[in-house]
Amino acid sequence: MLFQAVISGLAIGSTYALTALGMVMIYKTSHVLNFAHGEKAMFTTFIAFSLLGAPHVPVWGAVLLALLSAVFIGFGVELLIIRPARKRGANEGTYVLIMLGFFLAIEGVAGWIWGTSVHRFPQIISDAPIRFGGLVISTDALVTLLITCLLMVVLYLFFQFTLTGMAMRAMSENLDGSLLMGIRANRIFLAAWGMACALGATAGLLVVNITYLYPGMMLPVLLKAMAGAILGGFDSYPGVLLGCLLLGLAESLIGLYISTELKVVFAFLMITVVLLVRPTGIMGSKNIHKV
Amino acid sequence: MQTKRVGWGLFMIAALAVLLLLPVRAGAETQGVTDDSVLVGSYQALSGPQSIVSLVGKGADAYFKMVNEKGGINGRKINFIMEDDQYQVARTVAAVKKFVERDRVFALVGGMNTAGVMATIQYTEQKKVLQITGMASSKFLFPPMKYGFSVRPASYVTGLIMANYALDKLGAKRIGIFYYDSSYGLDTMDGLMKVFKERGVEPVAKAAFTSQDVEFSSQALLLKDAKPDTVILVSSFRDSPRLLTEAEKIGFKPTFFGITENNTPVLLKLAGKAAEGVVMPSSLPQPNSDMPQMAEYRKAFSQYYPKENAFNSLPMIGWSAAMTFGEALKRAGRDVTPDKMVEALESIKNWDGGLAYRLTFAPDRRDGQRALRMCQVKEGKIVQIEDFIEIDKVK
Numbered sequence: 001m002l003f004q005a006v007i008s009g010l011a012i013g014s015t016y017a018l019t020a021l022g023m024v025m026i027y028k029t030s031h032v033l034n035f036a037h038g039e040k041a042m043f044t045t046f047i048a049f050s051l052l053g054a055p056h057v058p059v060w061g062a063v064l065l066a067l068l069s070a071v072f073i074g075f076g077v078e079l080l081i082i083r084p085a086r087k088r089g090a091n092e093g094t095y096v097l098i099m100l101g102f103f104l105a106i107e108g109v110a111g112w113i114w115g116t117s118v119h120r121f122p123q124i125i126s127d128a129p130i131r132f133g134g135l136v137i138s139t140d141a142l143v144t145l146l147i148t149c150l151l152m153v154v155l156y157l158f159f160q161f162t163l164t165g166m167a168m169r170a171m172s173e174n175l176d177g178s179l180l181m182g183i184r185a186n187r188i189f190l191a192a193w194g195m196a197c198a199l200g201a202t203a204g205l206l207v208v209n210i211t212y213l214y215p216g217m218m219l220p221v222l223l224k225a226m227a228g229a230i231l232g233g234f235d236s237y238p239g240v241l242l243g244c245l246l247l248g249l250a251e252s253l254i255g256l257y258i259s260t261e262l263k264v265v266f267a268f269l270m271i272t273v274v275l276l277v278r279p280t281g282i283m284g285s286k287n288i289h290k291v
Numbered sequence: 292m293q294t295k296r297v298g299w300g301l302f303m304i305a306a307l308a309v310l311l312l313l314p315v316r317a318g319a320e321t322q323g324v325t326d327d328s329v330l331v332g333s334y335q336a337l338s339g340p341q342s343i344v345s346l347v348g349k350g351a352d353a354y355f356k357m358v359n360e361k362g363g364i365n366g367r368k369i370n371f372i373m374e375d376d377q378y379q380v381a382r383t384v385a386a387v388k389k390f391v392e393r394d395r396v397f398a399l400v401g402g403m404n405t406a407g408v409m410a411t412i413q414y415t416e417q418k419k420v421l422q423i424t425g426m427a428s429s430k431f432l433f434p435p436m437k438y439g440f441s442v443r444p445a446s447y448v449t450g451l452i453m454a455n456y457a458l459d460k461l462g463a464k465r466i467g468i469f470y471y472d473s474s475y476g477l478d479t480m481d482g483l484m485k486v487f488k489e490r491g492v493e494p495v496a497k498a499a500f501t502s503q504d505v506e507f508s509s510q511a512l513l514l515k516d517a518k519p520d521t522v523i524l525v526s527s528f529r530d531s532p533r534l535l536t537e538a539e540k541i542g543f544k545p546t547f548f549g550i551t552e553n554n555t556p557v558l559l560k561l562a563g564k565a566a567e568g569v570v571m572p573s574s575l576p577q578p579n580s581d582m583p584q585m586a587e588y589r590k591a592f593s594q595y596y597p598k599e600n601a602f603n604s605l606p607m608i609g610w611s612a613a614m615t616f617g618e619a620l621k622r623a624g625r626d627v628t629p630d631k632m633v634e635a636l637e638s639i640k641n642w643d644g645g646l647a648y649r650l651t652f653a654p655d656r657r658d659g660q661r662a663l664r665m666c667q668v669k670e671g672k673i674v675q676i677e678d679f680i681e682i683d684k685v686k
Contacts, residue, residue, distance in 0.1 A: 001516060004541065008508035015505075107340070116342050118529050120561050129540045138540055210506050212529065212561055216340050220505050255509025261472045261499035263509065 004135050005252045011141035013248020014148040015207050017241045019218075019225035021151060022199035024240050028172040029192040032082060032095040038218030038225075039106040040077075040197055041204030044070040045121065046114050048205060049213055052122050059124055063205065067198050074197030077102070078189050110215040119213040127209060144206045148241065151199070155237055164191055172235075224251075231271045233284025242282060247271070321628050323397025327363075329620065329627075330370045331355070332390035333401040339377035343605070344403055347425055348373045349596050350588075350609025351401040354617065357591040364620045365627075371613075372396075376407060383407025391418050398632070400616050401609045402426060405474055412439055419629040423616045423636075425608040429478040433685070435657035438629060440636060442611045442647045444574050445658045446475045448685055449550055450482020452663050453572065456680065457521055457548055458490060460665075461570065467496040467519030467545065469510060469534055471526050479525045479550060495519050500530065507534045515543040524549035524569075531569075532562035539565040546570065554666060554673065555604065570676070572663035575611075575646050577675060578602035584614075584646060611645040615659065618644055648679050661685065 023037045048066035051057050057065075085098055125140040159165035167188050170178040179185055204218065211217040224247060232243020250270055255263035274282065323330040335348035355371040358364060372394065376382035383404060390396045391414075399415065402408045402424035409430055415422055416438055426432065426441045433447065444452075457463040468483065470476045476499075487494060496517035498510035511534060514522055522538075522545045524531045531553050538544070549558075549571040559566050576585055579602070588610050592601040599606065615636075620627065622635035639659075641649040650659040665677035 001512060005509060005512055008506075008512070012506055012508065111338075111340065111342070116340055118557060118561060120563075127536070127540075136541055210533065212532070214529075220503050223503070224505065252509050256512050260510050260513060261501055264501060264503040 001256070002253075003133075005256045006249065007135055007137050008141075009249035009252030010245055011137060011145060011248070012210075012252070013228070013245035014141075014145040014241075015203070015210065016221065016225040016228045016248060017244035018144060018148045018151070018206065019200070019203040019221055020229040020240045020244055021148075021155070021237065022196035022203065023222075023225065024229055024234060024237065025155075025192060025196040025199065028235055029168050030078075030082060030086075030095075030189055031092055031172075032099065033092065034196070035096065035099040035222075036077075036103040036106060037196070037200050038204075038222030039103050039110070040070065040073055041200040041207075042213075042215060042218045043106055043110050044073065044197075044201040045204035045208050045213060045217075046110055049119065049121055050114075059122075063124065066205070067201050070197040070201035071194040074193035074195070075190055077197075078193035082193070083186070083189070107215050114215070116215060121205075121208040121213045123209065124205065125209075140206065140209050147202070147206070151202075152237060152241055164188065168192055227268060227271055229281075231274055231281055233281030235285055236281070236283040239281055239283030246282075321397065322391075322395045324367070324627055327367055328370050329364075329367050329398075330372070330394065330396045331616065332386075332394060332396040332399050333371065333373045334376040334383050334386040334390075334399070334404075334407065335373050335401065336378040336404070337373060337375035339375075339379070341378035341404075344378065345373075346599060346603060346605035347401050347403050347609035347612075349599060350592060350606030350611075351613035352609075353592045353595045353606070354588075354610045354613035356595050357587070358617055364617055365625050367620075369617070369620075371400075376404070378404050378407070380404075380406045380410050384410050387411040387415065391415070391420055396420065397627075398423065398616060398629075400424075400612050403608075405431070408439075412436060415439070421616075421629050421632050423612045423619075425612055427478070428474055429481065430474070432658045435655060438633065440615070440652060440657045440659065442615050442645060442650065442659045443608055444551075444660045444663060445482075445685075446478035446550075447482040448658065448661050448682065449572065449663065450479040450484075451486055451685065452482075452661075452680055452682060453479075453523065453548065453550070454483045454486035454490075455682075456572075456665065456677075457523065458486075458492065460677065461521055461546055461548060463521035463546070463548075465517070465519045465521070466492065466494045467498070467514045467517055467522040468494050469498050469500070469507075469514060469522060469524050469526060471530065472499045472501050476525050483523065483525075500526070507537050510534065511537040511541055511543060514538075514545075515541060519545050521546045521548055524553065526550070527552040528555050528558040528561065532558060532565065535562045535565035535569070551604075551663065556602075556673070559668065559671060559673070564671075566668050567671070568668060570665060570667045571673075572665055573604075574648070574660060574663055575604055575607050576648075578607075584644065588646060607646050611647050614645040615639070615647070615650065618642065649681065658685075 023034050026034045044066045047069050048062050051062035125143050127138045127140050129136045129138050167183045228244030228247035229240045233239030250267045251263050254266045333348045335345040336342050337345045352371050355369045359368045374386040376386045398421035400423045405428045422439045424441050425443045427443050427446045429447045432445045496514050498513045547569045551572050554571045554573045589601045619632050619635040623631040636652045640651050647660045648662045662679045662681035664679045666673050667676045
């Protein structure tokens with residue numbers, strides 16, 4: 001029982017981590033807290049759904065097109081919403097408001113295009129249970145866990161060894177300095193938004209098997225993902241993974257051994273306690289200002 | 292100076308006298324009723340995330356349109372207006388105020404949103420505005436209001452009927468309950484637990500969930516551990532599938548007994564083969580029944596709302612509420628007032644009109660239906676396994 005709860009907790013935790021990755025990428029690069037991240041993931045999942053329903057579209061084609069549309073949506077948000085705001089000197093608070101508005105807009109548009117009823121998303125990855133010992137994990141949960149870990153490795157290599165990755169790191173540490181060093185900031189912002197939205201789209205496609213497809217599907221997931229990311233350290237990718245896995249575990253164990261209806265309460269209480277001790281999260285970098 | 296003061300004083304007394312005398316004149320005619328029409332309002336979630344529920348309003352609208360085409364009731368046509376409240380309490384309050392004070396409606400038909408109705412009920416009771424709703428909430432129905440009625444079985448009553456059925460017909464010995472921590476969830480629990488306590492049965496496990504829960508693995512594990520033979524699902528068709536698929540995954544196979552909110556093909560779509568064998572009640576007739584009232588409903592609803600699916604319980608609830616209003620209007624006669632409508636409604640006993648089963652109202656009873664029929668998912672289809680079970684006393 002305990003081990004099964006641990007497995008289930010890790011499975012849902014990796015779903016939160018995958019959702020949080022794109023959000024953290026945006027935050028690290030442009031200091032925008034992207035509340036609409038989940039909604040964009042939902043939107044691209046709906047696009048995939050429509051494509052899968054269309055005749056003569058192979059599964060991999062629909063997924064690829066959905067990811068591509070995510071990249072373009074990301075470009076669009078950066079060019080049309082964030083860049084003008086940045087030019088006008090928006091601060092972090094302004095971005096929060098902008099993204100909240102965008103959140104409402106996307107949810108409304110999605111409801112208008114696809115209706116508000118709940119749909120079953122076609123099973124791209126089988127949900128057949130994999131049994132080992134007395135324990136069981138569904139195939140798509142295992143795939144989510146593996147993809148999340150794989151992406152962590154890919155992102156690490158990207159940020160360490162590619163010019164774009166290094167440029168993103170530089171910009172997140174010191175934007176003015178980066179510009180002075182000749183980094184084409186606008187292009188890097190575009191790349192960051194495109195990548196982050198693609199990450200979000202991946203999360204959406206994997207989460208949909210648990211949440212089912214409807215305009216409000218991502219909100220509870222996003223809130224948990226944010227909470228897990230804050231727990232682990234919002235500016236650290238390994239921190240995000242750690243925090244989200246811990247949150248998933250906590251929910252699962254608290255739900256089983258303490259109380260099912262209070263599991264969210266206790267989980268958030270746990271996060272609050274950790275933040276009192278380490279305000280920037282377990283692996284977040286400390287905010288030290290040299291005087 | 293002093294003359295001016297006395298002048299003002301006289302003026303105030305005269306104004307007060309006029310104001311006091313006014314009400315005697317104003318109450319002369321019934322609001323919302325003219326020689327040839329009756330104005331009925333309905334607050335519905337026409338937009339927003341819960342907009343699917345607006346099918347209730349559309350069902351009511353179809354009924355009124357059909358009736359008007361046949362010449363109306365007692366020589367009056369029914370003007371039905373809907374207002375969008377997006378299922379949000381603040382908007383429901385605003386909509387109701389607008390209906391009563393600006394549009395001056397006679398009655399409200401088709402309310403579904405518990406929070407919204409409860410926020411406005413004191414106001415509508417005070418203004419004597421009749422409400423014929425699809426409400427199942429205990430707060431609304433017990434103790435009964437004067438002008439607030441419902442055509443849908445109360446969640447509490449559903450709990451009573453289901454608990455007895457589980458013990459008597461499903462042979463349940465060890466019972467687990469999975470429930471949504473919300474007003475309808477808790478109302479249903481009250482009903483279930485009342486019967487269980489009376490019959491000396493203690494559920495072996497209770498697992499709650501909230502709207503913040505993304506998945507139900509811990510609930511499923513908790514329930515499985517207690518080894519129940521029957522699990523009652525107090526959750527809707529959107530949440531039950533998640534538990535059903537999780538249970539299937541971990542090899543947990545009790546008899547699942549879900550509340551009426553599960554009785555829809557959408558459950559089958561979402562849960563797939565995990566839904567096989569699930570038992571669930573229904574308060575309405577079979578969608579494809581050949582009862583004349585059902586045929587009439589299907590014809591009218593498809594005519595006025597061709598894009599919507601008539602085989603859905605939501606428009607059926609709206610139609611039922613509207614038809615009940617129509618019947619009361621007929622019985623009240625030409626000289627109609629809110630109190631006469633209440634009398635007319637209270638004269639409805641074991642009525643098989645509407646799409647309700649043996650609808651009955653009384654001075655101490657505002658929940659019209661206390662009966663459910665039982666269905667089960669067999670080979671991917673929802674089939675009836677037991678005809679209507681009715682109970683009489685609830686407290």
